[in-house]
Amino acid sequence: xxxxxxxxxxxxxxxxxxxxxxxxxxxxxxxxxxxxxxxxxxxxxxxxxxxxxxxxxxxxxxxxxxxxxxxxxxxxxxxxxxxxxxxxxxxxxxxxxxxxxxxxxxxxxxxxxxxxxxxxxxxxxxxxxxxxxxxxxxxxxxxxxxxxxxxxxxxxxxxxxxxxxxxxxxxxxxxxxxxxxxxxxxxxxxxxxxxxxxxxxxxxxxxxxxxxxxxxxxxxxxxxxxxxxxxxxxxxxxxxxxxxxxxxxxxxxxxxxxxxxxxxxxxxxxxxxxxxxxxxxxxxxxxxxxxxx
Amino acid sequence: xxxxxxxxxxxxxxxxxxxxxxxxxxxxxxxxxxxxxxxxxxxxxxxxxxxxxxxxxxxxxxxxxxxxxxxxxxxxxxxxxxxxxxxxxxxxxxxxxxxxxxxxxxxxxxxxxxxxxxxxxxxxxxxxxxxxxxxxxxxxxxxxxxxxxxxxxxxxxxxxxxxxxxxxxxxxxxxxxxxxxxxxxxxxxxxxxxxxxxxxxxxxxxxxxxxxxxxxxxxxxxxxxxxxxxxxxxxxxxxxxxxxxxxxxxxxxxxxxxxxxxxxxxxxxxxxxxxxxxxxxxxxxxxxxxxxxxxxxxxxxxxxxxxxxxxxxxxxxxxxxxxxxxxxxxxxxxxxxxxxxxxxxxxxxxxxxxxxxxxxxxxxxxx
Numbered sequence: 001x002x003x004x005x006x007x008x009x010x011x012x013x014x015x016x017x018x019x020x021x022x023x024x025x026x027x028x029x030x031x032x033x034x035x036x037x038x039x040x041x042x043x044x045x046x047x048x049x050x051x052x053x054x055x056x057x058x059x060x061x062x063x064x065x066x067x068x069x070x071x072x073x074x075x076x077x078x079x080x081x082x083x084x085x086x087x088x089x090x091x092x093x094x095x096x097x098x099x100x101x102x103x104x105x106x107x108x109x110x111x112x113x114x115x116x117x118x119x120x121x122x123x124x125x126x127x128x129x130x131x132x133x134x135x136x137x138x139x140x141x142x143x144x145x146x147x148x149x150x151x152x153x154x155x156x157x158x159x160x161x162x163x164x165x166x167x168x169x170x171x172x173x174x175x176x177x178x179x180x181x182x183x184x185x186x187x188x189x190x191x192x193x194x195x196x197x198x199x200x201x202x203x204x205x206x207x208x209x210x211x212x213x214x215x216x217x218x219x220x221x222x223x224x225x226x227x228x229x230x231x232x233x234x235x236x237x238x239x240x241x242x243x244x245x246x247x248x249x250x251x252x253x254x255x256x257x258x259x260x261x262x263x264x265x266x267x268x269x270x271x272x273x274x275x276x277x278x279x280x281x282x283x284x285x286x287x288x289x290x291x292x293x
Numbered sequence: 294x295x296x297x298x299x300x301x302x303x304x305x306x307x308x309x310x311x312x313x314x315x316x317x318x319x320x321x322x323x324x325x326x327x328x329x330x331x332x333x334x335x336x337x338x339x340x341x342x343x344x345x346x347x348x349x350x351x352x353x354x355x356x357x358x359x360x361x362x363x364x365x366x367x368x369x370x371x372x373x374x375x376x377x378x379x380x381x382x383x384x385x386x387x388x389x390x391x392x393x394x395x396x397x398x399x400x401x402x403x404x405x406x407x408x409x410x411x412x413x414x415x416x417x418x419x420x421x422x423x424x425x426x427x428x429x430x431x432x433x434x435x436x437x438x439x440x441x442x443x444x445x446x447x448x449x450x451x452x453x454x455x456x457x458x459x460x461x462x463x464x465x466x467x468x469x470x471x472x473x474x475x476x477x478x479x480x481x482x483x484x485x486x487x488x489x490x491x492x493x494x495x496x497x498x499x500x501x502x503x504x505x506x507x508x509x510x511x512x513x514x515x516x517x518x519x520x521x522x523x524x525x526x527x528x529x530x531x532x533x534x535x536x537x538x539x540x541x542x543x544x545x546x547x548x549x550x551x552x553x554x555x556x557x558x559x560x561x562x563x564x565x566x567x568x569x570x571x572x573x574x575x576x577x578x579x580x581x582x583x584x585x586x587x588x589x590x591x592x593x594x595x596x597x598x599x600x601x602x603x604x605x606x607x608x609x610x611x612x613x614x615x616x617x618x619x620x621x622x623x624x625x626x627x628x629x630x631x632x633x634x635x636x637x638x639x640x641x642x643x644x645x646x647x648x649x650x651x652x653x654x655x656x657x658x659x660x
Contacts (some may be wrong), residue, residue: 002386185377186377188344188364188371188373188377189377189378189439190390191344191363191364192342192364192443193391193442193445194366194368197365199394201393207381208381
């Protein structure tokens with residue numbers, strides 16, 4: 001009998017002195033949260049502050065001058081051009097691949113899925129070299145290209161190709177699980193109701209994947225703007241012509257033009273921050289949808 | 294004949310889903326494709342719809358070949374087990390979809406579409422949900438919307454794939470009655486797939502019983518229930534008691550016991566399966582009687598919706614065999630059975646099939 005009374009009395013005693021069974025001790029929680037915060041401040045927030053401080057140290061006027069300097073302006077224009085071409089290419093490719101993988105059964109499907117991840121696994125410098133070997137003047141297609149007066153390496157097409165290659169997985173990776181999870185019943189329903197394949201895609205598939213697609217586009221966009229290694233190999237680093245923003249920043253830095261380097265960096269960082277803000281908004285939106293669904 | 298299926302074969306890898314199926318479905322009737330999972334019923338339905346391509350064979354609607362017709366041009370209404378409503382569209386937009394995606398020339402005016410959609414929503418008694426989204430509706434309501442959506446395009450045939458499979462028992466029974474009533478009003482040729490024999494018996498005009506990619510029997514619910522053509526059909530359409538035995542003169546010998554049975558068509562010495570439904574068995578408490586199979590009472594359930602007595606006996610080769618006898622509660626009480634008591638089971642009606650090695654028996658034990 002005594003055990004029974006003890007047991008019933010225990011929870012009362014515990015409430016004040018004991019932690020709950022499912023919680024970690026206070027010191028573990030504090031250490032973990034503290035470490036995270038210190039780490040984040042040192043490796044993320046501090047550099048960000050340094051970039052912005054460096055960029056605006058000598059005032060807005062100098063910042064504008066650095067941005068408007070012809071080579072810098074050319075690198076910004078080139079970066080935006082590349083993004084404007086690469087992102088649509090990857091949208092089409094990503095949707096096509098995700099569609100094929102999620103809705104069809106075919107041989108070699110698992111191989112295709114792992115191949116999509118290849119650009120993540122291969123070092124960007126190697127990617128650049130691969131395309132130099134393919135399209136460079138000494139490369140496999142070099143003679144044919146020069147005979148037709150086509151320039152790919154050390155020109156804008158080369159930059160577009162390597163960036164498209166490097167950012168290829170983002171949209172496909174985002175859409176494949178989404179489309180697999182949604183299955184093909186809604187599409188089948190649409191087809192039985194007399195809709196053509198195109199109308200089914202437009203009215204049923206696209207609305208169902210639009211947030212995932214946008215998320216993928218943003219990731220792809222961020223990576224396309226920041227891509228360095230592969231571009232450095234294929235672009236030839238011609239100032240004002242084939243330098244994208246990251247390459248131009250390096251050039252400025254190497255020439256001890258720190259303020260200009262920081263100014264262009266701040267612009268690139270700003271674009272990245274906007275991207276993250278949009279991404280967070282989309283995540284928030286998706287979560288909200290999931291809760292109401 | 295509104296739907297004609299001829300010599301359809303379909304394999305998935307090595308698995309034979311449909312083995313040379315031929316079938317004709319009469320106009321205006323509600324037909325059930327009934328069978329266990331893996332029997333090929335859903336595959337057959339999807340081939341009729343055009344969602345799946347047969348390896349060989351042909352499909353025709355009203356005498357017109359449809360085999361190579363794309364699903365969007367077959368004019369079928371298809372209702373999915375999991376509704377497949379368009380999540381991002383309102384109920385109204387869902388039902389209107391089939392009309393709004395028509396090519397401009399054939400598309401009805403906005404006012405016509407509105408009239409049609411609202412009348413369909415009234416038909417399924419959900420006109421008040423027009424502006425809601427599918428995730429705001431219950432399962433039963435969603436399935437009724439899916440049905441309204443399928444009917445909006447005035448399909449030549451209506452195909453339903455386990456339409457009540459995802460619903461709970463009570464809603465399912467309700468929707469079943471409702472579908473029957475709806476079909477009596479609109480008379481569109483309909484085929485629905487189910488693995489629930491009760492559902493098939495209750496709702497349909499005709500039943501096609503399928504097993505392992507083949508048709509076992511087709512006929513009215515009464516025919517398939519009362520005159521099952523194969524042991525499989527007998528077993529699948531309800532609880533059964535099975536006796537393995539040998540036909541000898543005027544009786545079926547099961548191990549050491551025998552049941553009286555007269556059948557001119559059976560040859561002396563034939564090995565047989567003998568079936569009796571739980572309500573076709575009588576319990577004789579006189580163990581010394583010569584007629585009847587000896588069994589031991591294991592459970593007496595004299596209450597609930599299905600009062601019955603569960604028993605255990607042995608089959609011909611001495612293995613335990615389970616029996617089930619359905620009796621009115623008064624009779625059960627009248628027998629005053631004790632657990633462990635030995636009794637004899639005498640069938641009032643017996644369905645006998647010759648036993649050949651290939652015969653497949655569904656529900657070998659009572660279910």
